Structures are given as structure tokens and as C-alpha cells.
Amino acid sequence: MAENNYIVKLQNISVSFDSEQVLKDFSLGIKDKEFVTLLGPSGCGKTTTLRTIAGFVSPDSGDVLFDGKKINGVPAYKRQVNTIFQRYALFPNMNVYDNIAFGLAVKKVPKKEIRERVSEMLKMVNLQGFERRNVNSLSGGQQQRVAIARAVINRPKVLLLDEPLAALDLKMRKDMQVELKNIQKSLGITFVFVTHDQEEALAMSDTVVVMNDGVIQQIGTPQDIYNEPQNAFVADFIGESNILDGVMEKDFLVRFFGREFTCLDRGFEPNEPVDVVIRPEDVDIVPPQSGMLTGTVTSVTFMGVHYEIIIDIDGFKWMVQTTDEHHVDDSVGLVIEPDAIHIMHKSIYSGLYGDYSSFSDEMDTLSDPDSEEGEN
Amino acid sequence: MNKRTFGSRLVAAPYLVWSAIFVIVPLIMVVFYAFRDPSGRFTLQYIAELGRYGSTLLISLLYAFIATLICLLLSYPVAYFMSHRSQNVQKTMMLLVMLPMWMNFLIRTYSWITILSNTGVINTLLSNVGLGPVQLINTPGAVILGMVYNYIPYMILPIYSVMCKIDKPLLEAADDLGSGSFMKLRKIILPMSVPGIVSGITMVFVPAVSTFYISQKLGGGKTLLIGDAIESQFMSANNYNLGASLSLILMVLILISMFIMNRFADEDGGVLI
Structure with missing residues (x-):
């Protein structure tokens, strides 16, 4: 079946907060190893979609499938996905090493293996020698890298990124765009990326999902979205x-x-x-x-x-x-x-x-x- | 620039004068009296006399320690629970915590006498079902209960306030990285609430170790605490010098314990007191 291609599938998801409907009968399939971006203005439901996949939001109706299996009731800590949070959410009471090691330490992975995998991660994000540093003393870009390492070390099948670059300045953001794309390619895992920045979406994604008012407006490659917008909203939101x-x-x-x-x-x-x-x-x-x-x-x-x-x-x-x-x-x-x-x-x-x-x-x-x- | 410093000095002046007159001067007087005899000559007599109060001091420390521990064990879950509720529930619970503090301390303690006494509310109930009366008042337990009851808000509030400051995304991140509730508590919430625990302990332990009223009313004068000893030196024995030296040693002990506690907090970053 075609569904086997989808690592994550959302079927007819509806979510409301305080009687305000955020997602309306929302369905989306995300293919394995794909870089998918959920793009839309504030309040369009893109972050809620991400949090539904992560397990922080339980939908009022509809199903969340992971690798073909329904995971509606599975709590966040048991899901094979990891999230990079908007403001990184690094643990301030731990140093860089302990932050990155957290996921493995919780799962009681042997100390020796943790040490190896952390140093591998530090190399990947170019932070060798930062093990003992306090996370609060790091720059925004460095904190971002720690957040990436902390999530990726768990070898998730899907990495969820919630506006991870929003807090960085323009130049740093451009560099991190390239770096994230490279990490995604080298790890060969699925990235689900949330942003309101259309340039970022076009530059990084294999597939862009344009959302507004809790509804998908268009799904396509960056070229499709830009050249063949399906309605006035998409045409206006993407570029001029x-x-x-x-x-x-x-x-x-x-x-x-x-x-x-x-x-x-x-x-x-x-x-x-x-x-x-x-x-x-x-x-x-x-x-x-x-x-x-x-x-x-x-x-x-x-x-x-x-x-x-x-x-x-x-x-x-x-x-x-x-x-x-x-x-x-x-x-x-x-x-x-x-x-x-x-x-x-x-x-x-x-x-x-x-x-x-x-x-x-x-x-x-x-x-x-x-x-x-x-x-x- | 000069003008601004002058202005800020002016603003701070009332408090500085206040603390000079009512904090610094009395402290100097305590030290002064502790080392003088009634005729004003220097002496170590009263410091030497402290040996007689060793057991009183130990019992006071023990009572305060037990009361503080009970306060901590009761407050932590309450603070955790409060900090995870909706704004309205938080406000209501906060009100309930603060409510006893609106009543006079004496009245609060007196009402415990009517509850605990041999003919009090509890014993009447117990007698009616054929289980009593049980000796409740005038026991060490009653004294510790009084301490816990009176000082527990000072434990709940600081712990609650640090817990509120723990960012929700941090807990989600812990969740996301595979830690269940227990791990989250052990690895994130507990370490991050240390500053609140430290200031809670300080704010409960210090008044508990020096209390005299609670032990007199609920302990029936059977258990003499260091606060009682100090009070009797000043109020009945009229021995200001011995009272002052007792106060001094208590102060030193409190300073030492605060120093140790703050060490704890420093290591984990941030102190509240």
C-alpha cells in the first residue's frame, strides 16, 4: 500500500483550545527521509500540528499514525520522535555534556556508549571542547547546536523543529539553514520543520505545506509552491x-x-x-x-x-x-x-x-x- | 549623575536609619550584654554558663529540624500541584495557604489548644467512639504540630515560586527525550527547585528554632526550648546578660546553618534569600 511510504500520517485531525478550533479535519502524510516544512502565518496551526506529532497535544478527533501504527494514546516520552524547541529549552541546571547525554542517560544506556555518542554529536555540531560549559554561557547559535545534538543523539526517525532559527540573527540563520539541511541529509532521517519565514521554507525543504486557519492551502515542492500557487493566499504568502x-x-x-x-x-x-x-x-x-x-x-x-x-x-x-x-x-x-x-x-x-x-x-x-x- | 546618587541615597535613607536604630544597635547591645556582668565589666561568665543549656539547645535544634523536615515533605507536593494548575486554581490555593496568616498568631495557637486538649474537639470525638481520651496537648508532638502549622506557608511559597519559574518547554523537552514523570522530577524539577527549598528551609528553621510561645502553650512548659530559656532570662529572671549570651549563641548557630544552606544553593546557581 502507498501508506507504507509514510513515516508519519495525520488523518482527519481536529484540535481546539478553549473552543477555538486550531486544526480542522487536518490530514497530512509525511514521507520517510523527507524534509517537510509547515509554513504559515501566526496562528495557522503549524505548531499545533508539530505538537500533535510529538505527543504534547492530543487531538479531539482523528488519528496519528507512526510507521503505519496508530499512536494516539502513546505519551510523548515513548514516541520515536524528538523535538527542537523554539527557544531551545536546554536544561539550565546541566552543562553541555549532560544536556546532550540526557536522552541516553534516561534510557540507562551504558556510560561508555554515552560518552562516545556525545563526542560524536559534539563533532557533528562543531562544539568539541564545550562539554563542561554552562549552557547559559553559550551564544544563541551554540545553544541551537546543543539543542540539535541533544535531540539527534537519540537517533529519532523523525526530528521535529519548531521555528528553531527564529531567535538567531539573519547571518547566523542562513548558516544554520545550510547546516541543518546537511545534517538531515547525512543522518537520512525525516525532518518536520515549522516556520513562518517563506524564504527559509523555500531554501530548505523537499516539500512545503502551506497552512492557514488550520487548513492546508497547498502541498508541493518549493518550485511548485512558488510557480504554481493554488490560491491567492499562497500566492501572496510566498514571495511577492x-x-x-x-x-x-x-x-x-x-x-x-x-x-x-x-x-x-x-x-x-x-x-x-x-x-x-x-x-x-x-x-x-x-x-x-x-x-x-x-x-x-x-x-x-x-x-x-x-x-x-x-x-x-x-x-x-x-x-x-x-x-x-x-x-x-x-x-x-x-x-x-x-x-x-x-x-x-x-x-x-x-x-x-x-x-x-x-x-x-x-x-x-x-x-x-x-x-x-x-x-x- | 551626582544628583541621582544623592536622590537614591535620600530614598534609601529612612530604611537605613531604621535598620541602624532597630537592627544594628540591638545586635551590638546583645553582644555587649553577653560579655558584661551586671556592673558593666567584661566577663566570660555568661558564655561559660551556656554549657548548662547544651541539652536545651540540642532539643530546640532537633524540634526545629523535625518541624522543618515535615514542612518540606508536606509543602513540596503541594507546591508542585499548585504550580501545575490553571491560574484560577493557583490563586484560590494561594489564598488558602495565606489565609491562616491573616489571623493573629496567638489566636491560631490558642485554637490548637481547644482542638488538642483532653476535653477538646478530637478527644471528645474519640471518646464518643470509645477510643479516647488520648494525651495530645502538652506533648512534643503538639509542639511540632504547632511549628508546622504556623510556619508551613513560609515553606510552600518559595518552593511554589521557583516551580512556577520552571519553563514549561523544559518539562516538554524532558518528556520528549524519553523521561517519564519520576525522571522529570528527579532530573529537572528537583534540581531546579533547590533555591526555593533552601529559602523555605531557612524561613521555617530560623523561627522554629527560636520559638517560645508554641512550646509554652502546646507543650505545657514540659519541653523547654532555647526560646523559652531566653524569654525567661529577660522576662522573669531579669538576667539580661545570660539572656543576651543565649541569644548570641542561637544567632551564631542560625548564621552557620544559613551559611551551609546557601552553599547548597550557590552550587546549583541562584539564591533566593
Whole structure:
């Protein structure tokens, strides 16, 4: 059966806290040795999903399967999964060695074997010589490594990571992304990674699960998720998107802004109302007379590699990324090639996203790393 | 900068004056009296006399030790239980712990007399079922009960407060790494609550070792504790010098035990007192 491929399977899981439903009839299969990321904004249920697998949350209904066996009633300490917690949760009353050895010591593994395995772990996370150090004296990145070693030493089949990089600064985070990915490959185990950072999700994952309101919005490879978003929520949450109202006149022909555009999509009903996604980097800026659409530049932001330009076309604010410099109040034309257009069916999220007139507000809510848990 | 230091000195001044007059000066007087005879000359006579009180001192230490131990054994599970309940349950339980402290200490102790006496509540009940009366009042047990009853909040509160500070993810991490409830208690909760235990022990042991009222009322004057001895020197024998030297030796003993206890706490990081 196909189910044999799944190391973890969640079937019709529902979870509520204080009458607020966090997961709704949630089903997800996680394949062995896969790097899966649960991605979504604060309160979308991604952490609850992880905690359900770990055994800290028992679902109101539905089944949790591990290696094909139902483990609903199995307590956390008996599950063959380990977790890396958001703020590491290292034991402050123990040094680095004892923290890492904890899981083995509890299981009464012989001292000699513990010593060997701890030193193997320290080597893996590049912390040789730190055995006797107090965990509170370590930097964030070092604490992170101890947390990884402490979990991985138990040789779990599945490692659960709850926003493990959220507390690190940008550069350290990038390094740890690569390192985690390497560890996952070399150990050959399943990683289930929770994040609200879409770049992180795209950079690390084999499979990305985009969630919102306790429901899976889309499952796919990072490329699928970015290039073929299934609805306006996914298109908006992953990267930047201009999302427009359109009508699919027939296969390969879509109408928006009162104009027909050739596209590569088909299989829609004739004259079906659709959402049209156009990524900011796929739009070419040309002189107004040769553009398919014309508008006025309302804002220019220098981002380093490129400029982010907001262009007002008949009241709709487009975001366009370009390496050429333009100025506010310039009149410009846009050229949209067929492969720049992605068509989606209408969904409950249609009309909520995609216009950049309220650009700054939107950025605030999406880029606040602490919004999930608050201070603690 | 200068202004700020002046300001903060000004704020601290009332307390500094207070403690100078009512803490430092009395301490100096205790030491002074302990080494003088009634005419004011230096003498070691009263320090030498302490030998007679050796057994009293030992019994006081023993009683206080037993009371502290019972307080600890009772408080630890209560504190653990409290710290793992919802906010409302925690508040209610806290109120119940504090409630006796709103009543006067004397009244609390007197009410134990009516409960424990030969014609008291318990013995009436026991007699009715043909099991009594049993001698409850005026026994060492009654004295220790009085100590435990009066001082147990001072044990529960510090332990409860350190337990509340143990991060929930730490316990989840222990769970996650395969430790059951007992292991969690032994490896995480117990070591991390040491500072609370230490301050609880100090806050119960110190008043218990120097109490005199409880032993007089519930012990019927049969068991003389060091606190009783000090009180009688000051109040009835009018021998301030001997009273002072007894106080001094008690103080020294308390300081030594606090020093040892804090050593414990230091090793595990963090002291509460």
C-alpha cells in the first residue's frame, strides 16, 4: 500500500483550545527521509500540528499514525520522535555534556556508549571542547547546536523543529539553514520543520505545506509552491505577487485590465472568473508607447540587488522588481510575457491580497518573528 | 549623575536609619550584654554558663529540624500541584495557604489548644467512639504540630515560586527525550527547585528554632526550648546578660546553618534569600 511510504500520517485531525478550533479535519502524510516544512502565518496551526506529532497535544478527533501504527494514546516520552524547541529549552541546571547525554542517560544506556555518542554529536555540531560549559554561557547559535545534538543523539526517525532559527540573527540563520539541511541529509532521517519565514521554507525543504486557519492551502515542492500557487493566499504568502481579477476566456487566453493576454494555462471553464498572479520579477518595464499596460511610478525602493517599484495602473498598484532605475511620477509601460502569467481558480481568499496600496501594513504583519508566541 | 546618587541615597535613607536604630544597635547591645556582668565589666561568665543549656539547645535544634523536615515533605507536593494548575486554581490555593496568616498568631495557637486538649474537639470525638481520651496537648508532638502549622506557608511559597519559574518547554523537552514523570522530577524539577527549598528551609528553621510561645502553650512548659530559656532570662529572671549570651549563641548557630544552606544553593546557581 502507498501508506507504507509514510513515516508519519495525520488523518482527519481536529484540535481546539478553549473552543477555538486550531486544526480542522487536518490530514497530512509525511514521507520517510523527507524534509517537510509547515509554513504559515501566526496562528495557522503549524505548531499545533508539530505538537500533535510529538505527543504534547492530543487531538479531539482523528488519528496519528507512526510507521503505519496508530499512536494516539502513546505519551510523548515513548514516541520515536524528538523535538527542537523554539527557544531551545536546554536544561539550565546541566552543562553541555549532560544536556546532550540526557536522552541516553534516561534510557540507562551504558556510560561508555554515552560518552562516545556525545563526542560524536559534539563533532557533528562543531562544539568539541564545550562539554563542561554552562549552557547559559553559550551564544544563541551554540545553544541551537546543543539543542540539535541533544535531540539527534537519540537517533529519532523523525526530528521535529519548531521555528528553531527564529531567535538567531539573519547571518547566523542562513548558516544554520545550510547546516541543518546537511545534517538531515547525512543522518537520512525525516525532518518536520515549522516556520513562518517563506524564504527559509523555500531554501530548505523537499516539500512545503502551506497552512492557514488550520487548513492546508497547498502541498508541493518549493518550485511548485512558488510557480504554481493554488490560491491567492499562497500566492501572496510566498514571495511577492500582483494578484488581479481576470476572466479566462478560453484555454491560453485571459482577460484583465480590459485587455486580452496570452498565457500558458488551460482547463478552465469558458469565461470563468479567475485570479491572475504575476510575480514582480516577471514584469518588464518599457517606454509607455510600447507597453501592453501603462501607468505611473508612485514609489521606488532600493533593495540592493534590485529596485522595488510600485506602479499605479488605473488605480491598481503593481509591484515590479527591476535592476534599472526609475523615478517617481515617471510614466512607464509594462510588458507581460505569457509565461509570466499564472491563473488560479477563485477562492475564499480572492480579493484579499495582491494590491500594493497598503504595502507597508502588510509587511508588518508578515515579518514579525515574535508574533506567533509573544514574549515568554 | 551626582544628583541621582544623592536622590537614591535620600530614598534609601529612612530604611537605613531604621535598620541602624532597630537592627544594628540591638545586635551590638546583645553582644555587649553577653560579655558584661551586671556592673558593666567584661566577663566570660555568661558564655561559660551556656554549657548548662547544651541539652536545651540540642532539643530546640532537633524540634526545629523535625518541624522543618515535615514542612518540606508536606509543602513540596503541594507546591508542585499548585504550580501545575490553571491560574484560577493557583490563586484560590494561594489564598488558602495565606489565609491562616491573616489571623493573629496567638489566636491560631490558642485554637490548637481547644482542638488538642483532653476535653477538646478530637478527644471528645474519640471518646464518643470509645477510643479516647488520648494525651495530645502538652506533648512534643503538639509542639511540632504547632511549628508546622504556623510556619508551613513560609515553606510552600518559595518552593511554589521557583516551580512556577520552571519553563514549561523544559518539562516538554524532558518528556520528549524519553523521561517519564519520576525522571522529570528527579532530573529537572528537583534540581531546579533547590533555591526555593533552601529559602523555605531557612524561613521555617530560623523561627522554629527560636520559638517560645508554641512550646509554652502546646507543650505545657514540659519541653523547654532555647526560646523559652531566653524569654525567661529577660522576662522573669531579669538576667539580661545570660539572656543576651543565649541569644548570641542561637544567632551564631542560625548564621552557620544559613551559611551551609546557601552553599547548597550557590552550587546549583541562584539564591533566593
